Amino acid sequence: MSEGSTRSIYAAMIANVAIGVAKFIGAAISGSSAMLSEGIHSVVDSINEVLLLYGLKQSQKEPDENHPLGHSQEIYFWSLMVAVLIFALGGGISIYEGFKSFNNPKESTNAMVSYGVLCIAALFEGTALLISLREFNKERSDKGISLWQALERSKNPANFVVIFEDSAALLGIAVAFSGVFVSDLTGKIFYDGLASILIGVILTIVAIVLVGKTRGLLVGESAAPQVRESIRNIVLEDKAVLKVESPITFQLGPNDILLALNIEFQDDLSSDQIESAICRIEDTIRASHGEVKRIFIEARSITCEHKS
Structure with a gap:
């Protein structure tokens, strides 16, 4: 505080x-x-x-x-x-x-x-x-x-x-x-x-x-609209990203935000390249938004269908 x-x-x-x-x-x-x-x-x-x-x-x-x-x-x-x-x-x-x-x-x-x-x-x-x-x-x-x-x-x-x-x-x-x-x-x-x-x-x-x-x-409120938009833009600016869903944020405290992202990466990337991209995105988000303490990223196709 x-x-x-x-x-x-x-x-x-x-x-x-x-x-x-x-x-x-x-x-x-x-x-x-x-x-x-x-x-x-x-x-x-x-x-x-x-x-x-x-x-x-x-x-x-x-x-x-x-x-x-x-x-x-x-x-x-x-x-x-x-x-x-x-x-x-x-x-x-x-x-x-x-x-x-x-x-x-x-x-x-x-x-x-x-x-x-x-x-x-x-x-x-x-x-x-x-x-x-x-x-x-x-x-x-x-x-x-x-x-x-x-x-x-x-x-x-x-x-x-x-x-x-x-x-x-x-x-x-x-x-x-x-x-x-x-x-x-x-x-x-x-x-x-x-x-x-x-x-x-x-x-x-x-x-x-x-x-x-x-x-x-x-x-449980989400983070401010400008914070969510800024995070989304940071993700989209990364060359490895194809698409991203709207960030899911949870304001745990005045300076404590939990963030969940669902990102679709470029199809031609290897697992090592995706891992590097995830680390890069996390570092950039934390550098711009110090209040984001926890980040969870799911790397998958946004359009994929789940079968029960």
Whole structure:
């Protein structure tokens, strides 16, 4: 795993721990439900960063007899757990606290404390988001597409999970600030509780998006289209190749791709020449795509018929 991915997680974790403490202090002083929801949000995000770091460490374990393809998918599993935590703890508790404030309204005080804490939180979260985006843009090769498209295509949860978390955090801070401000302006605690519910809804939406994304990676996605096309072109450029089927790829981890190729070689080649061609093709693919860790090549006629 790249150093940039780890740097993004640590930056987000440091920000969330510092902000979380400040938010809980602010919530205790002001009595704001929205501030309390934001404190819970920061705690959940901090736990999530720990889980991502653990997933990264586990995914780097070497293959063994029981896991011959390695442990790269560990990061996908723990990313799914992160999404579940955001949904259950972040979204669920924030919505609960909002409705609770409707049934047991408590007048908010010291709104200036909430404003100050939220402004500081926005500064920390914004810095963490900028670091995450900078590291993500450094690593992605598809510079010609939008950021959203790049996030959709990303196979690295250490990048896209943190970016989604930090973005949701900034949006949550804006909602909390609005709730505290309108409550302070009107004297109605209803808006503070409503802000807490909206924060929960934001977290729930983010969790659903992340569950869908990590589910696809766990089930088994192919490599990015440009990677598959590049591999196919590399094979076809070899003078020994007559035809090749579409490459079969399996994204085992952010930087771990399994590749299977079905190649038809020129008819006049000897077995030694085919063997040399296979070695040459494998070396060229690995030189161009270091993330391809395992290559399986079947040398046969694509048009041959199998008889049962």
